[in-house]
Amino acid sequence: MTADDALGSIDLPGTPRLVGAPWGDTSRRGRPYAKDPSVIRFGGRYLLYCSLPSGSDDVAEGWSVAVAESDDLVSWRTVAVLPPFGDYDATGAAAPGAVVLDGRVHLFFQTYGRGREDAICHAVSDDGIAFTPNPENPVFAPSGDWTCGRAIDADLVATDEHLVLAWVTRDPEMRIQMLGTARAPLDSAFGRADWEQLSVDGPALAPELPWEQECIEAPALRWDGTTFTMFYAGAYNNCPQQIGWATSTDARTWTRGADEPLIPAGPVGAWNHSESGHPGFLADGPDAGVLFFQANADDGHTWRIGATRVSFDGATPRVEFHGEAAR
Incomplete structure (x- = not known):
């Protein structure tokens, strides 16, 4: 099967209407491969931060954070791959x-390949390409008897006073993937x-829901000044992973918006047949945005x-699909 064969159709009924064609970096494995968009x-211009494999x-081991850029959200090109910053991310990020x-890019990312010791790191950039790491890295890992202590899948949104961080961990047995939140003063x-x-x-x-199976991960946050909307991925990769959403007014207590996925895996022959996963949200005005997500058909x-x-509509998202009304 070639990479083109694996793509599948992007406009079958039941698939979301896309902004341009799906994109994947080919530099690492000679085939389209990019995950975890932010x-x-x-x-x-637009900057896309994503994960590239070994x-x-x-x-x-050897996963890396890459940067791609675009002028139109349609055509993307990889412009940088971040090097390891220290021993903590030497096995991958x-x-x-x-x-x-305040005119600077703050990047949060997880270490990779350290199991229970994987944690969230932080780096800052003036141009979005070259980053200076936080000297305290890793900067966040959770505590409590309900968690194994691991933290991955960082996403963030700023309120008036705080930077809110959503992160993912597992239970002490390292079986169930769960989602938590934290916050830090903006200053x-x-x-x-x-x-x-x-x-x-x-x-x-x-x-909790059948389609979520044993995993909730990959949060993507929006704040409208009153309510948080969080997109999230349910189920592990290709099980299939699908995208749901939840809301909160305090970032502590969250309520699911629906029992079924907002963006499910696609039908047979679709580019997202194996999964629609790991969302990333870009605001575009007070009542609109662009939802990025990873997918494959193979x-x-x-x-x-x-x-x-x-x-x-308030905090409730709506997505347009081919062949049917918006959900």
């Missing part, structure tokens, strides 16, 4: 979450002592990132 508008299917604060350095863990006695969200042999426009 997109910002910065310096007159150079071989047989090597687990992945799942970036980017946010712009802080986002070091270890600056974070207040909001999910103290248990997760903000844990898998059980993970390839991975591409697509984008669909989303509108909001």
